[in-house]
Amino acid sequence: MDPMTDVAQSFAATFVDELAAQGVEFACVSPGSRSAPIAMALQRHPRIKVIVHIDERCGSFFAVGLGKSTGKPAVVLSTSGTAAAEFHPAVVEAAYSRTPLIVITADRPPELQGVGANQAIDQQHLFGTAVRWFVDPGVPVEMPNAARVWRRLAARAVAEAASGPVHLNLPFREPLVPPPGQVPVAEAAPAQALTNGRLLPSQAQLASLASALQRAARPLVVVGEIRDGERLAPALHRLGVPLIAEPTSQLRRAEAGAAVESYEALLRAGWSLQHGPDLVVRLGATPTSRVLNRWLAAAAAPTFLIDPDHSWRDQDHVATNVMACDPQPLLEALPPLDRSAWRDQWVSAGKRATAAIAATLVSTPLHEGHVVRALSSRLPDPGQVFIGSSMPIRAADSFWPLARPQQRFFGNRGASGIDGLVSSGLGVATGRDTVPTVLLLGDLSLYHDMNGLWALQRHGIKATLVVCDNNGGGIFNFLPQAEHQDVFEEIFATPLGLDLSQVARLYGLVYSPVSDRSGLEPAIADAIAAPTPTMVVVRFKREDSVNGHRLIWEATASALKG
Template sequence: MSALVDGLVSHGLEHACVSPGSRSTALALALSRHAGVSVHVHLDERSSAFFALGLAKATGRPVAVACTSGTAAANLFPAVVEASTSRTPLVLLTADRPPELHGVGANQTIDQRDLFGGYVKRFVDAPVAGDPPDAAHWFGVGLEAAEIARRHPPGPAHVNVPFRDPLAPSGDEPEIGHHDSLPPGTSRSKARTRRADVEKLAEQMKEVERGVVVAGALREDASPVVDLARTLGWPLVAEPTSGLRIPGALSAGAFLLASEAFLSSHVPELVVQVGAAPTSRAGLAFVAEAKRLVIEDPDRLIADPARHASLRLEADPASLSRALLTRIDPREGSPWWREWEEADRAARRAVDGLIDSWDEPFEGRVARDLAACLPDGAALVVGSSMPIRDLDAYMRPRGGVRVLANRGASGIDGFVSTALGVAASGASTFALMGDLTLLHDASGLLWSAGRGHDAVFVVPNNDGGAIFSFLEQRGLPEFDDLFATPHGLDLSRVAAGAGARHAQVDRGADLAPTVLEASRAGGVWIVEVPSDRDVNVARHLEVSAAVASALEVRG
């Protein structure tokens, strides 16, 4: 198996996550004994796979996940789905029983062929380890798996390796010549920007003064999009996961998209969506109802749930924007742009003035203040449900922070492990998650919190699933039992049981200093922010009303 690992390393793999198991002994030893691989051991295969996912998201490099046969392999599935839908490179190494033990009731044996279906880019059902072919073949298997995982668009590849007894390898394995690794954060290829696409989009943009750029989640730097929007004189509404919630983007764009009154008098002729589909209902409705919608889709996501786009371009947004800038005359400061900018400033003043007047730590303010206080170079990992929506609505534009999230399939599972995987990459790591998201991956916290990682988890604790309080299920008599699911658990005891440290924030102004103090102290911290679900709903409504009033006064 050392040849297999040599092949993986030659294509940029540096990390592997391993769970204990007998059948996977040779895989675990080969990874552990390779000088070029850092091995992270996890008891739970699901947490292991999500930890690998976080590492891969943070580094852009393929990360291996190795496990034994049977349900151990099946536990990788949730992370495989997220890796597939968020275009994240993983290499899944599953040990298996040899062919003669299949279909005869052998222990710990399931059919692992094509176990992950269409969620992997390539499935390799390898020959029994130890049988012919030779080591050079195994090197090729590893090389191809890592290359496939990394090739545009990136995603998971699965190598299933059967082993016969004895399971502990003996004898020397032949050395395979090493190849130069790829540099960090690069792929063999990315979406190509075709000249015909540049010309086609440039012609449409030249004709339109009243346009809007909407940026959804993106994997790679697309900062030239900001320059293009400014040159066009179009407002840029950028989600934090786009990497474009930086100066030049609107500060309160999510509130403007949610304002029917504002949009009724500010109807764009063309909307250009860059990257994934919007997160919020208002954002989805905005692009779905656009007169004309063009989607720049660098990762073949389609990203058009309403099937509304008149044109979809598979292109790298950065290079496409640079090319467009050479073909478009500047319209900076156009009347259309000034109207959006003035409305944005009015909305931001209304939001900040109101939430800063409340002593208690409103969840929207938690998201805003956390994003604002982080040091340059930090990674902010954001959980699904309310945290990602609050960050989208309340985060002010700023540079220097990378926002990551599991928004491919938008689950809450494995989030703690994902964030700890990001921390293992060496990034200064902070995370914003709900209390149920924390508890859903409590096994990841219990196993990893005391293993030398540094991460600060900010957890608004509203004793249940707050997002359902904003949805139609709120009126059902079974709301608490089936949807809100209050847990009544003491998060300080959860932290203590895992070997993490705990702090509680009861005043809004105390969040930033508490977070920064925890980060300086090192280790894994849970910064708990108690919140009442009903009050949280009321506060969100008050903010919306304040924005509506501010926009109405502005006229």
Template sequence: MQENEPQNAAFNWSTTFVRSLFEEGIEHVVISPGSRSTALTLAFSAHSGFKKHIGIDERSAAFTALGIGKYTGKPAVLICTSGTAAANYFPAVIEASQSGIPMIVVSADRPPHYRGLGASQTIDQLKLFGSYTVFFHEVGEPDSHEKSKNRLKLAASQAVQISIEKSGVSHLNFPFSKPFEPDRKYLKQVEFENEKQSRRPSPKYTYETGKMELGETFWSDLISAERPLIVVGPTSKSDKLDFITQLARTLDAPVLAEPGSQVPTSRHTIQGFDGFLRNNENWEELNADLILRFGSQPVSKAVNQYLDKHSDTMQISFMNPNQWIDGSLSSQKQIMLKGALLIPEVTGSAGKDWLKRWKKAEKDFKAFREEHLHPSAPITDGYVFSKIMETIPKKAFTMLSNSFPVRDMSLFGEFDGKEIFVNRGAAGIDGITSTALGLSIAAEKPGVLFVGDIAFLHDTNALLMAREVSQPLVIVILNNGGGTIFRMLPVHQIKDKYTTYFETPQKVKIAALCRAHNIDHTLVSRPEQIIATFDKLIQKNGVHVMECMTGADESMEQRHALWNFKVTESS
């Protein structure tokens, strides 16, 4: 048989693995070219049941896979060659691990007899990602024995199911000896056989957690609160927090839902809290006696300071079983949420004016913000956010870069009902554009990325994968001349060191960079250009860069003005 011929061994081994992944419902694979991974690459190329994406830079490829997993809740598979190729996955592996995103890394490797001898392109890849994976398996060299093939199939199942159930990264390491390329006839035969499998409906592996029921004592404590508050940080698909609105209704509690929380808008959700909670003079008027926390640690400095101030208040953190979240060390009780919370037929004791206080603070802050958001030259980051968020289509998703964009959304943006994504696991600026590309690939609908100039330049290799995007993806670059997030820190006062070592303004011509990648670029420098430009670009398929030249000083002045807002007491 052809499959038992030595030349076909690596390809046959890889084909067994690829078919097993298909049986588990895997749909996306992101492949970075390489020699040692040839058999794996060809095995995926021979199977039409997968959506294949080619990323020549492994770091960008990994963040693209992260974006796919972030949107779908299922892992995308990464394929790379041996050596430092897999090491370039590490930043995305860390982000996936800490934000609860499923991902599968498949690294090709030199066979064991090359290891430790200084052989070219050979490093120690065993458990390369340390404790950041939920599953690791050294697959072993191709083996035709039936038990070995059964173990390979099981490894594929383990990688998928553990990645989903534990919300993290699986890593399989494949050592290969030459030859990697199969006989041409055998390749064609496998393609023909795969078509039969591809025509079958793709199975959908789902991990159902069911309902989680808590006792009467627990609920009696909750409903006795007169000033309950719900705080929801960024979440992942595995968090299962669809019950938040019902919980808020039961307790009559305000909900502080951050961008990326995916909490639907209701009369209980509060906007603008990153503005009016910055001023600690407002805390007395909005003083909670019970705080229920869900999702990741909040991004908002205002919310985190509020939680610290309320460290004597009963705070309960409901956590994903795979992630312990309490970065502020302020919660008195932690509950592992193993399913959607089953809410009994009870009624809370919140005072009638409690939610009204928060709604009044929201309304007054919005009016105050409107007074400060006006056309100016130069335009401000906040003005760009406010104008674009007004016109983003309901069906479009939004991705926010770290640094100021993720914070400015809470301060300036109205995100009622909008689908917003963030990378807050490790909160780095690496791979932001690539993550947005992955979201676009998986969502197959229009999308918007808000990113600063430094974060954009940090991930320019993402532009190499722009061809993978078929729907409109508008990259809104807030070019304020460097890393202005550092202006929030005391180091900003050390003027002779600050600009050179921290803000680091760059002289890169982003328009020229876009032309080099054959990507549409539009420069915006006047207020009246913002909506007209965005409305045009969001209708055009493909990746478009909308570079907004904003004033760093003016933007900071505007933020400080909003942070100083004072809530008037309720009558």
């Protein structure tokens, strides 16, 4: 160790250098004093891109978006105190969506804990069970093989963060910065090689599922969110079983074989009551659609839940077989099935439903369905959409047609909150910055994370925002709460009453308002092609959304009876 370099500075330079060596490419940093050693090392490292966020909540959700789009953990760094606590919502989302994330909170040293020192709170296990791994290595000190210990700490953080968040609490004593002109140098140590493999299926697992499929006359595959789900498409195509896949599965596309269009309409129309499965294979997260989940629970068919993370994503307690393994080699090893008549019934019905929806949208009041269809027709290939929680994700599930080969879909479906959606979407855009990115959000979600818009101009991010502005929480109009009119508007609908053109102006976005069906597609197409980030705001009434959905389901039911 250089005798002229403070041990804390040497630790920070060495630790950050190993993060980069292990593949970390991005760090979201919020300003603060106690975190200075790590912040300066990150900023000076040539292989790590630092993205500064004033608001720690925005920074942490941005890092979640980076993790979802790249598959690698981004670092999020804060000073001590309440700044560290601001990370908690994003940590929860990362935990439940299995998103890689490295959380680093700077801290006061032990002698400043519990004595009323400024900005000193108890940060031990601050995020509880939401993190895969927690460590507080103590204040950096000189020791034999220090470089090896420090590098091993960084390498383990990257390895532990492969499928969820980790938390490193790093206390530092003053001085927190080196003398002017002195740049700490990372200490060398033998390389740390760490790899992660996939959990292969056993012969018993393969035999069990293959036997069940051979016996089934009406098998069905249901897929929730899987960020790399497209890798399963060839095996599912070969299997030839009807496939119910939401957009964020990356499998609602022709390449997956028998993907069923507009399945929400089939379920609501009652068609599915005469076409129940006698076997269900579940992949990915729990489906978004409440109607689908209820239908599957009522069908009570034998259900194989395949999950490589040993998780029980089975809210209705219908899984009869839970298989902890990677689904790709399992599906690839299955023999193809000849269930063409059953498959064709579902695929044909989905196409009829899609046609009925398209015909009905021509005459119904403007609502989320129009927005989704317009965006689907104008999204480039390749292109990607970050879909907000609440109504947007449900509208996409109901109305997005088969996607094109290189289109991808993301969302915060781990905890399904409306917080941090702007920031996560911009993190996705930054992680895959060669691909056109659209954020599809509701007006409440936009408002909740309005601070996240600051990153667009600050960091030169190119993204398009499409906002469904129904002046409030439109999803509640579909729920029983809407029947309590005396309290509904104030505590559930919560109308914002904001002029979103002023929001666009504040953050330097082009504002593009839309209030009729004919203007939707041109506005979205122009926004995606524009060199400047654009906010397309689609105004409609919540009541029109409820009526529009009702008319669509009625028209679909009639078409399926004909």
